[in-house]
Amino acid sequence: MKSICVISGGGSGMGLEAAKILGRKHKIILMGRTVAKLENAVKQLRDAGIEAEAYPADASHRESVRQLAAYASQQGEVKVLIHAAGVSPHMTDAQKIFEINAIGTMNMDEEFVKIMPEGSCILNVSSMSAYMLPADKAPKQIYKLSLSDAEAFRLAVNQMLSQVPPEQQTGTAYTLSKNFVLWYTARMAVKFGKQGIRIVSISPGTFKTPMGEIEGKEAASFAERGALGRMGEPEEIAEMMAFMVSDECSYLTGVDILYDGGSVAALQAMREDRAQ
Numbered sequence: 685m686k687s688i689c690v691i692s693g694g695g696s697g698m699g700l701e702a703a704k705i706l707g708r709k710h711k712i713i714l715m716g717r718t719v720a721k722l723e724n725a726v727k728q729l730r731d732a733g734i735e736a737e738a739y740p741a742d743a744s745h746r747e748s749v750r751q752l753a754a755y756a757s758q759q760g761e762v763k764v765l766i767h768a769a770g771v772s773p774h775m776t777d778a779q780k781i782f783e784i785n786a787i788g789t790m791n792m793d794e795e796f797v798k799i800m801p802e803g804s805c806i807l808n809v810s811s812m813s814a815y816m817l818p819a820d821k822a823p824k825q826i827y828k829l830s831l832s833d834a835e836a837f838r839l840a841v842n843q844m845l846s847q848v849p850p851e852q853q854t855g856t857a858y859t860l861s862k863n864f865v866l867w868y869t870a871r872m873a874v875k876f877g878k879q880g881i882r883i884v885s886i887s888p889g890t891f892k893t894p895m896g897e898i899e900g901k902e903a904a905s906f907a908e909r910g911a912l913g914r915m916g917e918p919e920e921i922a923e924m925m926a927f928m929v930s931d932e933c934s935y936l937t938g939v940d941i942l943y944d945g946g947s948v949a950a951l952q953a954m955r956e957d958r959a960q
């Protein structure tokens with residue numbers, strides 16, 4: 685029986701591209717909220733000879749994720765979870781961004797570590813936006829609440845967001861939620877490493893996916909100012925995602941890979957040059 689790879693947000697974008705590579709080795713379960721999108725993605729995979737199925741669920745709803753994990757474990761050994769589901773600043777309001785990107789990551793990781801065997805790997809998808817919050821500015825005391833009391837964590841973040849000017853709230857919620865994903869990935873890796881479960885994250889720059897298109901010209905021009913001077917193709921990041929969860933990376937855990945075509949490096953270089 686083939687091992688299972690679950691991909692949240694796998695109905696489109698980089699999750700779907702990763703499925704095309706990981707499907708060579710694993711049976712794929714694509715998860716997302718929109719049934720038609722998932723069915724279309726499953727058809728693409730099956731046409732390419734990949735064993736795949738759709739499982740509609742919402743990462744921000746714990747019970748929905750619990751049922752997904754239970755279903756996946758009945759299909760075989762779940763060796764890989766790619767948690768790519770996420771929403772960006774122009775898609776919804778600040779609270780929803782936080783619920784899907786931050787609480788959604790907790791829901792996925794916490795339910796899947798219960799059913800994943802030794803030698804398995806979770807890859808959380810963050811964003812280069814996470815790097816816009818310097819390490820000493822990240823509210824780690826608030827992040828720590830997520831480990832013991834999700835409701836207190838939610839309340840503290842919503843309190844923080846309510847103090848931000850309305851026009852900056854969705855951007856702040858996105859940066860904060862993705863910065864949290866880096867912190868949380870490292871903490872979860874420490875907690876589950878001795879069970880033989882690796883937990884890593886990847887921070888994409890600007891990619892040509894449905895989300896990249898919604899974020900529009902501003903995102904594109906940021907990419908153009910990066911070291912490589914262009915947006916990324918989803919196929920490019922899919923290769924890195926597949927490599928990170930593979931057995932070739934068996935000593936990689938608790939870290940983030942910034943996969944952004946040098947966007948953050950170019951921004952830092954510009955800031956340093958200006959400060960001189």
Ligand SMILES: NC(=O)c1ccc[n+]([C@@H]2O[C@H](COP(=O)([O-])OP(=O)(O)OC[C@H]3O[C@@H](n4cnc5c(N)ncnc54)[C@H](OP(=O)(O)O)[C@@H]3O)[C@@H](O)[C@H]2O)c1
Binds near residue numbers: 693694696772809813
């Ligand atoms: N593209 C970029 O430039 C870029 C840059 C930095 C970071 N990222 C991150 O990369 C990840 C993948 O994004 P993408 O670029 O591939 O865009 P995408 O094509 O929009 O993929 C995101 C997927 O997440 C799903 N999703 C959203 N909310 C969900 C929820 N609550 N539960 C389950 N599924 C949900 C969406 O499907 P439904 O709406 O049907 O659920 C969609 O298929 C995201 O986490 C994003 O934040 C992307």
